[in-house]
Amino acid sequence: MSIGPIPTIPNPQKSATACMRLRSVSSAAIFCCCCYVVGAVVTSTGITVSLGDVSYFLPPKVVASISLSEDVKRMLVSGTFVPFTVVKGGDYSAAELASVTAKYLEEDDVFQEGFLEGLYLQGENHTLSTSQVQIQNISASVITGQASQTLNPGPYFMSAAGEVYEAWRLYSDTNGAFTESAIANGDGSYSVLPAGILGQRIAIAVPSRLYYAKTEEKPLAGVRIGIKDLYDVKGLRTSNGNRAWYWLYPPADATATPVQNLIDAGAIIVGKMVMSQFANGETATADWVDYHESFNPRGDGYQDTSSSSSGGGAGTGAYAWLDVSLGSDTGGSVRGPSQVQGLYGNRPSHGLVSLEHTMPMSPVLDTAGLMARDPILWIAAAKAMYGSNMTFSTAYPTKITTLGWPTSADSIADSLLVDFLANVTSFLKANATAFNMSTTWIEENPTVDPLEALLNITYPILIAKQQMPLVRDPFYRDYAAKYDGRRPFVDPVPLVRWGWAENSTATVEEAVANKTMFMSWFNSTVLVPDAETCSNSLLMYVGSIGDTIYRNVYRDEPGPPYGFGEWSVSGFSEAPDFVVPIGEAPYNSSITHHVEYLPVTVDFMVAKGCDGMLFSLIESLYEAGILKKALAGRSGITGGDILFRRGVGVWGDMRE
Numbered sequence: 252m253s254i255g256p257i258p259t260i261p262n263p264q265k266s267a268t269a270c271m272r273l274r275s276v277s278s279a280a281i282f283c284c285c286c287y288v289v290g291a292v293v294t295s296t297g298i299t300v301s302l303g304d305v306s307y308f309l310p311p312k313v314v315a316s317i318s319l320s321e322d323v324k325r326m327l328v329s330g331t332f333v334p335f336t337v338v339k340g341g342d343y344s345a346a347e348l349a350s351v352t353a354k355y356l357e358e359d360d361v362f363q364e365g366f367l368e369g370l371y372l373q374g375e376n377h378t379l380s381t382s383q384v385q386i387q388n389i390s391a392s393v394i395t396g397q398a399s400q401t402l403n404p405g406p407y408f409m410s411a412a413g414e415v416y417e418a419w420r421l422y423s424d425t426n427g428a429f430t431e432s433a434i435a436n437g438d439g440s441y442s443v444l445p446a447g448i449l450g451q452r453i454a455i456a457v458p459s460r461l462y463y464a465k466t467e468e469k470p471l472a473g474v475r476i477g478i479k480d481l482y483d484v485k486g487l488r489t490s491n492g493n494r495a496w497y498w499l500y501p502p503a504d505a506t507a508t509p510v511q512n513l514i515d516a517g518a519i520i521v522g523k524m525v526m527s528q529f530a531n532g533e534t535a536t537a538d539w540v541d542y543h544e545s546f547n548p549r550g551d552g553y554q555d556t557s558s559s560s561s562g563g564g565a566g567t568g569a570y571a572w573l574d575v576s577l578g579s580d581t582g583g584s585v586r587g588p589s590q591v592q593g594l595y596g597n598r599p600s601h602g603l604v605s606l607e608h609t610m611p612m613s614p615v616l617d618t619a620g621l622m623a624r625d626p627i628l629w630i631a632a633a634k635a636m637y638g639s640n641m642t643f644s645t646a647y648p649t650k651i652t653t654l655g656w657p658t659s660a661d662s663i664a665d666s667l668l669v670d671f672l673a674n675v676t677s678f679l680k681a682n683a684t685a686f687n688m689s690t691t692w693i694e695e696n697p698t699v700d701p702l703e704a705l706l707n708i709t710y711p712i713l714i715a716k717q718q719m720p721l722v723r724d725p726f727y728r729d730y731a732a733k734y735d736g737r738r739p740f741v742d743p744v745p746l747v748r749w750g751w752a753e754n755s756t757a758t759v760e761e762a763v764a765n766k767t768m769f770m771s772w773f774n775s776t777v778l779v780p781d782a783e784t785c786s787n788s789l790l791m792y793v794g795s796i797g798d799t800i801y802r803n804v805y806r807d808e809p810g811p812p813y814g815f816g817e818w819s820v821s822g823f824s825e826a827p828d829f830v831v832p833i834g835e836a837p838y839n840s841s842i843t844h845h846v847e848y849l850p851v852t853v854d855f856m857v858a859k860g861c862d863g864m865l866f867s868l869i870e871s872l873y874e875a876g877i878l879k880k881a882l883a884g885r886s887g888i889t890g891g892d893i894l895f896r897r898g899v900g901v902w903g904d905m906r907e
């Protein structure tokens with residue numbers, strides 16, 4: 252093992268710099284570690300630096316120290332950092348190093364050529380005897396000191412004292428998808444990221460993907476996940492989409508179960524994400540009074556994001572640097588954002604993951620669902636989150652039931668839908684049959700009301716009459732106690748819904764009874780458990796067809812969400828309902844005066860408890876080439892810069 256000085260051989264191209272071979276970057280802010288200021292211990296909360304045009308965050312934890320010779324130490328300027336690359340030990344030739352680091356450049360958005368300033372070969376048996384090695388046309392200095400800890404491959408920064416810090420890249424939340432950034436403290440709690448960046452938005456930090464290797468215990472190692480701001484994350488405040496709530500209550504002292512399950516599987520929680528208030532459906536712009544709705548990246552960039560998991564849908568659609576977002580779905584809050592942003596998104600079977608430390612809307616309807624562009628990553632995250640409550644199986648139904656499916660290809664969206672159904676039908680060697688739930692219900696239940704009457708007020712009664720005692724009343728009480736009897740501000744949508752429900756004589760019990768009546772029929776007639784294929788049938792309905800919902804349109808006053816529709820079937824039946832993107836359709840944008848494209852998506856449903864079978868089926872359809880990954884950016888099919896921020900380069904990285 253060689254503990255030698257960092258070589259000082261002059262770089263032929265930079266001979267003027269002579270022995271200052273190692274170029275260093277200085278930090279934008281350095282917080283002194285463990286110095287005493289009027290008796291208070293001040294500890295570092297991290298450091299920001301820029302390398303080239305790119306901003307990085309260095310978490311305060313020193314991950315290793317490299318023993319540097321006095322010669323090298325004299326060369327380095329205190330308060331500056333040297334970027335360098337760690338490559339796993341081995342017997343590399345310069346050409347092999349070039350190919351390894353070329354792979355780093357391709358696979359990781361945090362890594363860049365600037366880190367090739369220095370090279371540290373982890374392990375003892377490398378045979379590089381030169382002090383400089385030519386990689387990607389850069390002459391890298393081989394760091395020969397010994398690190399105190401094994402370093403994972405990837406980009407790092409070293410202080411003048413030889414302390415090694417991780418490199419986390421900073422991105423601007425240009426689409427306003429996050430309410431707050433987050434960084435792990437290392438003790439199970441999180442803090443707000445103390446960093447800023449150009450872009451008029453908060454900065455989010457993501458670690459190098461090269462640090463992580465997925466294992467059986469950590470299947471989500473390094474996967475970057477954003478969390479809807481109704482899940483508690485220990486150390487952070489929760490807003491539930493309400494400003495007064497955010498400030499009234501202290502930071503959470505525990506983490507919600509679905510989030511903890513993701514963390515335990517290795518996920519990197521990068522921030523809390525925008526939601527409509529108390530998870531009620533709001534439409535931009537008028538409804539969003541307390542907070543602004545996120546920006547849907549697709550098409551002209553001024554379409555509604557849908558809600559309530561607005562930030563999760565917008566962020567997952569917009570940012571290649573974000574892998575997955577955790578939303579919640581009571582009446583469509585994961586499915587809606589997935590449909591209009593062209594993402595994979597699931598409403599699970601009810602009860603699949605417990606929802607401690609999570610704001611309730613209607614406990615009999617609330618579920619935790621995930622959104623992603625990559626179906627394989629989405630499935631891995633679901634597997635980690637639902638754990639043993641979900642069983643994967645690969646015997647699929649051979650019966651397909653469709654609701655409201657087009658039969659002729661009269662538009663681009665319809666032709667995508669017709670082709671997709673044909674593809675799925677042929678893949679399953681199945682027969683597809685159109686089904687009319689309302690007329691079948693009447694035929695089979697002649698003595699009770701039609702579904703449109705039975706279930707007309709069931710949803711608004713459940714969400715408001717369950718949320719009022721669980722959320723509104725303690726909130727009003729606690730706020731009044733603190734502010735001399737005052738009321739906190741609440742957006743019009745939740746206020747109208749609560750007000751309507753307060754005047755209604757209908758009860759939660761009556762709503763649950765109606766729901767149960769529907770569910771019994773549904774699970775014995777429409778999607779029936781099956782010993783072999785889990786569900787007797789696969790139900791398909793149209794998710795989105797590229798319709799516009801401009802966010803700059805003035806709308807009617809809000810009212811309770813009456814009515815029965817395709818969207819409410821999974822809630823009332825407790826069966827899973829997953830969105831998959833299948834293409835996009837053109838429209839003439841009234842914003843850009845140009846043809847733009849919006850997502851076309853499909854919803855799949857199977858019997859309650861068959862989530863694992865449905866995930867497997869989607870994976871099989873992906874492997875067969877019938878489904879594809881969605882891309883980040885203006886289009887889920889071809890990617891591309893989001894229109895309003897075209898050409899912003901390093902701030903809006905579009906690499907997939």
Ligand SMILES: *[C@@H]1O[C@H](CO)[C@@H](O)[C@H](O)[C@H]1NC(C)=O
Nearest residue numbers: 340341342373374375376377
């Ligand atoms: C390095 O080489 C020695 C001698 O060949 C061997 O015993 C040792 O296991 C090697 N170490 C690594 C990390 O490969």
Ligand SMILES: *[C@@H]1O[C@H](CO)[C@@H](O)[C@H](O)[C@H]1NC(C)=O
Nearest residue numbers: 349353364385386387388389
């Ligand atoms: C290295 O430089 C040469 C000559 O300037 C150029 O042709 C080549 O493409 C460069 N290679 C890389 C990997 O940048």
Ligand SMILES: *[C@@H]1O[C@H](CO)[C@@H](O)[C@H](O)[C@H]1NC(C)=O
Nearest residue numbers: 602603604605636637638640
């Ligand atoms: C599985 O469901 C049970 C019952 O609802 C719940 O107690 C448990 O926490 C769930 N498991 C996970 C991983 O959430």
Ligand SMILES: *[C@@H]1O[C@H](CO)[C@@H](O)[C@H](O)[C@H]1NC(C)=O
Nearest residue numbers: 654655656686687688689690
């Ligand atoms: C179901 O049938 C009713 C009555 O004929 C009709 O109004 C409705 O549009 C049909 N629904 C679908 C999805 O075809």
Ligand SMILES: *[C@@H]1O[C@H](CO)[C@@H](O)[C@H](O)[C@H]1NC(C)=O
Nearest residue numbers: 648649650679680681682683
């Ligand atoms: C599909 O329909 C055809 C024609 O009616 C029938 O022969 C075939 O058995 C059906 N297949 C399945 C899987 O039900």
Ligand SMILES: *[C@@H]1O[C@H](CO)[C@@H](O)[C@H](O)[C@H]1NC(C)=O
Nearest residue numbers: 702703704705707708813814
């Ligand atoms: C649903 O309820 C609302 C409010 O009571 C009512 O105005 C509407 O007519 C009802 N619709 C049906 C189909 O019963």
Ligand SMILES: *[C@@H]1O[C@H](CO)[C@@H](O)[C@H](O)[C@H]1NC(C)=O
Nearest residue numbers: 700704705708709757762765
């Ligand atoms: C329950 O169903 C009855 C009968 O159709 C209907 O009159 C009532 O409004 C429903 N109530 C709720 C809360 O769903």
Ligand SMILES: *[C@@H]1O[C@H](CO)[C@@H](O)[C@H](O)[C@H]1NC(C)=O
Nearest residue numbers: 746747749750751752753754
């Ligand atoms: C509730 O009923 C009262 C009395 O009829 C009425 O004044 C009030 O406007 C109603 N509130 C809502 C939200 O409908």
Ligand SMILES: *[C@@H]1O[C@H](CO)[C@@H](O)[C@H](O)[C@H]1NC(C)=O
Nearest residue numbers: 767768770771774775780859
């Ligand atoms: C069908 O729904 C009823 C009513 O909710 C429920 O009691 C029953 O367990 C369900 N059966 C299955 C197989 O899911």
Ligand SMILES: *[C@@H]1O[C@H](CO)[C@@H](O)[C@H](O)[C@H]1NC(C)=O
Nearest residue numbers: 836837838839840845846847
């Ligand atoms: C856009 O408008 C042009 C001119 O009116 C029309 O020809 C074209 O079909 C429209 N395209 C779409 C996708 O609606």
Ligand SMILES: *[C@@H]1O[C@H](CO)[C@@H](O)[C@H](O)[C@H]1NC(C)=O
Nearest residue numbers: 670671673674875876877878
């Ligand atoms: C899907 O269907 C279309 C139209 O029938 C066909 O051209 C295409 O090859 C199919 N795709 C796959 C992956 O089977």
